[in-house]
Amino acid sequence: MSTIPFGTKRTRRWLPWASIAVPTIGWLVFGLFPSVATVFYSFTEYSGFPGTPLHFCGLCNYHNALNSSWTDFETSVTVTLKYVAGVTVLQISIGLGLALLLRHRRRGFGLYRALIFMPQVFSVTIVGVLFSLILDPQNGPAEPAYHGLFGSTSAFLGDQTWALWLVIMINVWMFSGYTMLVYIAALRRIPPELYEAASLDGAGRFRTFRHITWPLLANATTVNVFLTAMGCVGEYALIRVLTDGDYGTKTLGMYMFDTAFGVNPSLGYGSMLAVAQFVITLVIGSALLFFLRRREVTL
């Protein structure tokens, strides 16, 4: 604890507390309390209608999830895992590919990078409407293209087999620019002497990438994989606009939103889903960190 140079002897004692008071109280009231209360509400049968009692029911919501509504719960967990895996794998590969293409300082490249980064400054509403038009089965441009290629029709976002993958791709479209920028920053920190040495040793492009670029990007890969996975595990705003959780796109987050704020609200069951989502985030997050860090060390 260091001395405080400001204030008089009397004010010095409470000055630091006064400084942090407003943001701390705000964070307690609107941050920590709601977070902790989620766990509390997950033990109740609260419907959310004003005037209804807050009926405490122990583990009833957890019990229901694992028994009577097991299929709904299981489906949403599976969809969430597919979503996280799909977005992470695609976004890392595409982001890395774009970074390798666009890492150089050449004419026009700044603009290209900016264009690729651009989608993520848009609201999910804008992106959602945009792709609803492009993938509109009657009037969108994707339909004739698909018909020309495969000779059949598709409902795209209204198609049980395609909807989830399309939402995944739209999510990747929106955020791959971020992954690209993190990779470019890392690529530029790789010392050029290493490449010179490799080319003197006669290493081809693939081997140079395999033995120099990829290992030295381990740090950036950790950051990218972790941020991508953690960012999309609770995603539901984009899904809400694109499919409203229909056609096999109901992630846990979407299921939670539907349950809590849909036509027949149940805030208790919704809170349980939020806790379940938290547990999944925690498990995926710590597993990823464990493996990615270990990978960095053993290089």
Added chain:
Amino acid sequence: MSLRLREMTRTGGLQLVCLVISVGFFALPLVYLALQAFKTNTEFLNDPTGLPHSWTTANFSDAWSQGDFSTEMVNSLLYAVVPDVITLVLGVFLAFPISRGWFKHSNALYGFFVFSGFLPAGLIPLFIEAQKIGTYNSRIGYLIMTSLTGAGFFFFVGYIKTIPRELDEAAALDGCGYIRFIFTMIIPQMKPALATFGIFGFVAGWNNLILPLVMLNDQSLWPVTRGLFSFFGQYSSQWPLVAAATIIVALPILAVFAILQRNLVEGVAGGAAAGSGGVTVTRNPEKIP
């Protein structure tokens, strides 16, 4: 000579690939959407994927008045700017004493704030709480809920540590008060960090859809993201009108992006260089409060 030629065609090829990817995949969808906005509805239905012939601008004025976007633009601006500014200032006041080690357990306090960021998102209890304390369906209430956080706090703590303590002591000796010191000495020193967080905070606040969806019931309180979402639901069969509304909503943020894209790009790259993952565009803006 032939070597140079090959080199030239290779760079040319790379340029072409990059151009096709960035423009074709990332810009073209938006251009396509914008083109639809200049068609009349019958024109669109007759030829949905072609270029517009009439180049009508009626869709823009219709969308503007039917969607009540003028009120919503003002709301959006309020919801983006006010919490952004307050959050930054409060974040500095929170970070300063902690980074100076003025508390007995400054490190523990810091760790506690970091840890709390990993707790489950409390959207449902926040909704119940807002109804109880009267911040539900209210402009002021919404601003209070989004303003009282310490966003950027973690980064600020590290940043303030790079500002020498001698500055505090010298200022205090000269009789400068604490609040004046923060505003006239610390905040100007933190300009780059504040600018980066300010831009990202503005974008996140402007784009938030879930919190307005949950917290704001009256249309007169909606921001444009929420307004466009309803507009889309209401007029989903009239694509030219919806396209015009989308362009109206996209233009302000596109302008911000065009002006500040360098800062945004550097914010991401700089954050990554610091190894922390740095600034992220908040993907789930509802987690902000």
